[in-house]
Amino acid sequence: MIRKLIIAILIIISYLCQTTFNRGISIGNITPNLLIILVCIFALLRGKKEGLLIGFFCGLLIDLFYGYADVVGFNSLIYMYLGYIAGIFHDVIYTDDIMIPVVFTAASDLIYNFVYYILSFALRNKLEIEIYFKDIILPEVIYTVFLTVFLYKIYKLINDRLEKYERRKEQGDLYGSGDIGDTI
Amino acid sequence: MKKRSRFSIPAKYILIFLTVVCTGLIILTLVNHKALLPVQNAVSTVLTPVQKGLNQVGMWFSDKAEALKEISKLQEENEKLREEIDSLKNSSTLTSQMKNELDRLRELYELDNIYDDYPKVAARVISANSGNWFSEFIIDKGKDDGIEVDMNVIAGSGLVGRITYVGDNYSKVTTIINDDHNVSAKFAETSDNCIVSGDLTLMEQNLIRVSNINIDAQVAEGDKLVTSYISDKYVPGILIGYVSDITDDSNNLTKSGYVTPVVDFTSIEEVLVITQLKVTGQE
Numbered sequence: 300m301i302r303k304l305i306i307a308i309l310i311i312i313s314y315l316c317q318t319t320f321n322r323g324i325s326i327g328n329i330t331p332n333l334l335i336i337l338v339c340i341f342a343l344l345r346g347k348k349e350g351l352l353i354g355f356f357c358g359l360l361i362d363l364f365y366g367y368a369d370v371v372g373f374n375s376l377i378y379m380y381l382g383y384i385a386g387i388f389h390d391v392i393y394t395d396d397i398m399i400p401v402v403f404t405a406a407s408d409l410i411y412n413f414v415y416y417i418l419s420f421a422l423r424n425k426l427e428i429e430i431y432f433k434d435i436i437l438p439e440v441i442y443t444v445f446l447t448v449f450l451y452k453i454y455k456l457i458n459d460r461l462e463k464y465e466r467r468k469e470q471g472d473l474y475g476s477g478d479i480g481d482t483i
Numbered sequence: 484m485k486k487r488s489r490f491s492i493p494a495k496y497i498l499i500f501l502t503v504v505c506t507g508l509i510i511l512t513l514v515n516h517k518a519l520l521p522v523q524n525a526v527s528t529v530l531t532p533v534q535k536g537l538n539q540v541g542m543w544f545s546d547k548a549e550a551l552k553e554i555s556k557l558q559e560e561n562e563k564l565r566e567e568i569d570s571l572k573n574s575s576t577l578t579s580q581m582k583n584e585l586d587r588l589r590e591l592y593e594l595d596n597i598y599d600d601y602p603k604v605a606a607r608v609i610s611a612n613s614g615n616w617f618s619e620f621i622i623d624k625g626k627d628d629g630i631e632v633d634m635n636v637i638a639g640s641g642l643v644g645r646i647t648y649v650g651d652n653y654s655k656v657t658t659i660i661n662d663d664h665n666v667s668a669k670f671a672e673t674s675d676n677c678i679v680s681g682d683l684t685l686m687e688q689n690l691i692r693v694s695n696i697n698i699d700a701q702v703a704e705g706d707k708l709v710t711s712y713i714s715d716k717y718v719p720g721i722l723i724g725y726v727s728d729i730t731d732d733s734n735n736l737t738k739s740g741y742v743t744p745v746v747d748f749t750s751i752e753e754v755l756v757i758t759q760l761k762v763t764g765q766e
Contacts, residue, residue, distance in 0.1 A: 311530075318610035318621075319534045320541060328687060328749060329615055347494035355501050362508075363523050364621060364655070365612045369516040369648055372509035376502065383498055415616060420683075423663060430684050435615050 302461050306341070306353060309457075313337050314360050329435075331442040332408050333450075334361070338382045339404045340447070340454045347386030354382025367419045377414055381407045397451060404447045405440055412436040516648070524651045527625075531652050534609040535623055542752065601718060603637075603755040604628060609653070618658045618686065622754060625652045633716050635757040641745030642666070642710060642721045643754055659723065660686055660748055668693070668723055669711035675700035676711055679723060679742055689748065693726060694739040702729060708742055715763045 313333040321330045334357040342350025358378030362371040385403050392399055416431055425431075511518045606622040624630050626649050636643040636656050644658035659666050660681040668679045677696040685692060696702060706726045710717040722745055729740035 314613070315530075315534065315537060315610075317613045319537050321611050321613075323541060330613070332614070334613070348497060351494060351498050351501065355505075360526075361613050363519070363526055364610070364653075365614070365617075365619060366512070367617075369512065370509055371512045371519050372505040372507075375508070376505040379498070379501055379505070383494070386494070412614075412616075415614065419616060420662070425662070425683075427684065434684065434687060439615055 302465070305457065305461065306349075307356075309337060309454075310334070310353065310357055310360065314357070318364075326442060327438070329438040329442055331446050332411070332439060333443075333446070334358075334378070335381065335408050335411060336404050336443060336447050336450050337454070338378055339385045339407050340400050340451055341458070342382045342385035343389055343392070343400055343403060344455065344458045345386070346389040347383050350382030350386030350389075351379050352382075354378035354380070367415075373418060377411055381411060397448060400451045401444055401447050405444045408440045408443045409436065412439065520650065527650050527653045531609060531623060534621075535607070538607065538609055601635075601757040601759045604630070604758055606630075606754055606756055608751055608754065616662070616683065618661045618681070618748060619647075620656050620658070620751070621653050622656055622756070623653060624756065625650045625654050627651055629758055630654050630756055631758075631760065633760060635710075635717055635721065635761075636754050637721060637757065638746050638751050638754045640722055642717070642723050643746050643748075643751065645716055646756065656754070658748060660689075660691055660744065662686075666717060666723065667711050667714035668708045670696075670700070670702055670726075671707035671709045671722075673701055673706075675702060676713065677708070679708065685741070686748075689743065690727075690741045691724070691744060692739065693742045694732075694737065696729070696738040696740070698731065698736055698738055700738065702726060702738075704729065714761070716761060718757060718759060718761050 313336075316324060317330060317333045324331065338350060338354045338357055341353050355375050355378065358373075358375035359371070361374045361378075367373060385407065388399075388403070412435070416428070416436070420431065421428070508519070604624060606624040606628075608620050609623045611620040612618065622636075630646060630649055632646055632649055634646045636645060642659055644656050644661070644664065646654050647657040648655035657664055658681070659679065662681050662683040664681045666679040667676065669676050675697055677693050679691055679693050682690075682692045693708065704727050708723045708726055710719055710721045710723065712719045724742040724744040724746075727741050727743060729738050731738050
């Protein structure tokens, strides 16, 4: 329960930072993709299910207000699959290395922007992909990767605390001392 | 570690289920853009107050920082402005005389005052598009404040864009520099028509593309562009910007160039929504 609440708060904070405080965090008109960082890191830390669920809700939040041509669902779909794919590697990869989330976020952001470009620009016959790649995609990926390094530490700390708390609660349940956790 | 006795569904099934949900949502909103309006309104009733509050906090900080920076600059500017006031006072008496004359002539010709002030509502920008592909933002006024789709939005003295989506307490503004946005415009001096269309590749230089200018049009760099009468979304006479770099197209029938908009799109905080819709004469 408390995990869901904290993750919901993290999603909303990321969304608000990206949209409301975007002028504060953007460099040269390029805003980093905080939501994709959140999705990737938690997918790597927690696995497929949490990755895809966080991805779905992040995408839905963007879709509801900034869906391309007011269509809801595209962002949810892309974010969800990115979360799922990153989550597959949860069991395979040792996640203490900072390079892993960095590589995954970079790849995810690239894929996301590329798909978004195809859906919203290439289909309108705007085909100068080199220009868009150079001016929009690459700066965003670089900035996003830069932030991943810092946010990974914070998210990992939050996740470790949550896991510790959950373990303690589970043990409490096991020995029949009731729901001590729920009283917090 | 995870030996919970709770029944849990495998991730694969959730993925399939949510994929179906997403596809359903896409189809639903493709058919009817307003299908999810209740959900959007519900989410925005929670988020909009938070965004408003955050914005105020952010603005307070930036105001304070700005104030410290700008004191000396302001003094200098004050001096300059005083000089300007003197010269403007002079010309304003002249203009008021001309205005009187114009009024009399208008009465004579029974012309409507088309450049009259449009009724406006002020609104605050509370969030901007999360990605870098489009230039859209959300303002804190919606249907409850009488905002409707296609109402024009201005900031300062220039055109910003128009309302493209309305919720109960928020609405989405698509700006004229947005990549898929076209405005029918005309030159203020010569009344030559043209098309102003946003372009992502020009956004960084704060320019918009202008095309379809007649080859015979007598236009020069620095000419004013305003919204035209034939536009079906924009009320006429709103300043868009100033033209530059006009070149002949290869077809030898039209010219095209760039417009520098009067609005600085990177720092819009407050906007005015013109609550009068363009009357197009067709239902």
